[in-house]
Amino acid sequence: MKSPVITSVVEHDLCIGCGLCAALCPQGILAMQWNCYGEYNPVETSPCTTECGLCLKACPFADSGENEDTIAKRLYGAVPGIRHRSETGYYLASYVGYSERHRPTSASGGMATWLLETLLTEGVVDHVICVSPTGDPERLFSFQVFDTPEDVRTGAGSAYYPVEMSEVIRQVLEVPGRYAVTGLPCFLKAIRLAQQRNKKLRERIVVTVGLTCGQLKSRQFTEYIADLAGVRGEVAGVRYRGKSQDQPANNFYFSFTTADGKERRLFWNEGIAEAWRNRWFTPEACNYCDDVFAECADVTCMDAWLPDFSGDPGGTSLLIVRSGEMLNLIEECCAFGKISVASINISRVVRSQRSVITIKKSHLAYRLYQDELLRKVFPKKRIRSSSNLSELERWKCKTICAMQRQSREFTLKNGCYLKDGASSLKGEMYWDLMQLRLIRFLSFPFRAVRYGLELVAQTLDRR
Ligand SMILES: Cc1cc2nc3c(=O)[nH]c(=O)nc-3n(C[C@H](O)[C@H](O)[C@H](O)COP(=O)(O)OP(=O)(O)OC[C@H]3O[C@@H](n4cnc5c(N)ncnc54)[C@H](O)[C@@H]3O)c2cc1C
Ligand code: SF4
Ligand code: SF4
Structure with missing residues (x-):
């Protein structure tokens, strides 16, 4: 029989690849391996004979009754x-x-x-x-x-x-x-x-x-950014948070080293931010x-x-x-x-962490609402499903989810190494990126008001 964590979590694409199930399995039948998206998943090396369920009890995406x-x-x-x-x-x-x-x-x-x-x-x-x-x-x-x-x-x-x-x-x-x-x-x-x-x-x-x-x-994120930085050989090493004295902290750079010892750098605002914020390879x-x-x-x-x-x-x-x-x-x-x-x-x-909170709280509630409509299997969360999101935020949430899905499908089509893949992925994302630009433009007045309110709040906090 199959291990319960495989049927309840991995087969529903809900595994983050932490490896705790594999470490705890008393039969030692789970091993962590790369999946087709360049993420870690447990795989069975032999059938589960006890179904003790310990794997599920340690899994952050199973319903263990705890949150x-x-x-x-x-x-x-x-x-x-x-x-x-x-x-x-x-x-x-x-x-x-x-x-x-x-x-x-x-x-x-x-x-x-x-x-x-x-x-x-x-x-x-x-x-x-x-x-x-x-x-x-x-x-x-x-x-x-x-x-x-x-x-x-x-x-x-x-x-x-x-x-x-x-x-x-x-x-x-x-x-x-x-x-x-x-x-x-x-x-x-x-x-x-x-x-x-x-x-x-x-x-x-x-x-x-x-x-x-x-x-x-996923590991393809690194391959994609390396390609964007002009790395043509295999990536032998990467540093994700290089600091430059003439740049603010939020414009850090990724630094790649190749097998021949060459180094290539790419700054956050040279394409990394686009892939990060739009959840490509997440x-x-x-x-x-x-x-x-x-x-x-x-x-x-x-x-x-x-x-x-x-x-x-x-x-x-x-x-x-x-x-x-x-x-x-x-x-x-x-x-x-x-x-x-x-x-x-x-x-x-x-x-x-305002933008992360939006994604993990209000966007999550909306994603759960959509999953319910589609009768998809999803883990039990503290946040309840809700459609209570502005039209612009719904549009943004859907567009980003679509890009996330597309980037993972791109990995499926192109395999592990995305050599010369950066431009073709960006091409596939073109219309979604245009939509996001329009959403950003339309939401400018709201963002301006929010920014003003934040400045006031920060001044009050510092007192
Ligand atoms: C995937 C990821 C997403 C993040 N998202 C955010 C975010 O949205 N907002 C935010 O403010 N910060 C985020 N962080 C945290 C941020 O990047 C810094 O790690 C954090 O600010 C600590 O910096 P530091 O200089 O104190 O740590 P450092 O002195 O640089 O030490 C970091 C420590 O974390 C360990 N570490 C690095 N990567 C991982 C990893 N993947 N898993 C476990 N341990 C690791 C290192 O081994 C090291 O011991 C994220 C980090 C990761 C890895
Ligand atoms: S966003 Fe949540 S699930 Fe994803 S890696 Fe971070 S903590 Fe884990
Ligand atoms: S415990 Fe859950 S999230 Fe962690 S590797 Fe196992 S199945 Fe994946």
Whole structure:
């Protein structure tokens, strides 16, 4: 018989490829592999003979009876001083700042790498699990277990590339010790679900560092941008968050290295933004995600996409802290001048992710409404289906979904490597891009009013 996670999740194209099901399967019959869209999925290496259902219970896209609210309530609901907002989940404190030492090589202010290193040096954990480049063109990044700050630093930066956790979670199950783990919201939800069923994971994973997340990308996203940057050979390595001193933080560059050691760069506003914002090469599972701020994480790190900070080429981080232990650690290090951070009003943190919140809350409600009409199978979400969206937003949501589907179909047609594919994909998207331009034009007055209101709100928050 088939494993329940295959029939309930993978066959409905709802898998994000976290790998927790494969790590937990007591029969060891699930292995993580690339699917035809360049995303990770579990596949069966032999038939499931027990149907124990453990795979489903750890899956962030199966109906385990739990959601981010119920999980986080159990973890943080009783922390003294904790508060809650519908957009962020629980929060104890929020900060803005950076680590001077780490920000040059990090995605934003370097706070994630600083925190992971500090957890090791302060003896809070023995091992750190984070994502690092591999040097293997078939698998440019992977989760790895590190024991020294120098190794943790090799993982600095964001990997907009599929990575899966089955190997590192198996390592946690085999090797005793205290572990800290970084992860996107859905990956950390999977870890929390797995911890409820597995004592070793509960005892050994003692700190979770989440990343705010708008979407993941398939490996074809990297191939597409490399093609756009003029890379003609195989991509041997990529850095997604290069910083240029004459550019604001929000115009970072992707830097590709090829097998012959050549480097090519492409800036965000040279075509990356178009593919990112229009959700080209985004897995279908991300369409069913309602967690922006990694609500199950002890600390969540993100970019300070606010007018006062995004102009700084060095990059600045925002942090949401949920655990008392992490709060003390950050406050202590701040007092000793190890990091430059200050408190920031949580409503400014929410505003920094306004567009992601729209996609994961109001657009999601509308997508669920459409799925209901089409009688599609979709996971149970905290957000209810609703058609309550303006005509312009409906149009935008539908156009972006159409482009997302088209980009994945393009991958099916063109296979793994999209050599010379950039121009043909853009050609296929032409009419959708024109529609988006028209929507943008028509919504200009609304955006202008909203921008004005935001400026007023920011001024009030700073007082
Ligand atoms: C797919 C993706 C989507 C994101 N979307 C948003 C967004 O919409 N808004 C926003 O503000 N921020 C987003 N981020 C987070 C942002 O890019 C930065 O990672 C975050 O600001 C932390 O920056 P830093 O300088 O503190 O971290 P750094 O010091 O650069 O450290 C980052 C840490 O995260 C680990 N890491 C990198 N990629 C991954 C990954 N794929 N899975 C697990 N761990 C990883 C690294 O190994 C490293 O330890 C996203 C990140 C990813 C990977
Ligand atoms: S989302 Fe994770 S747990 Fe669920 S099927 Fe995919 S790999 Fe397995
Ligand atoms: S958008 Fe949601 S489902 Fe997609 S990678 Fe991010 S956290 Fe996971």
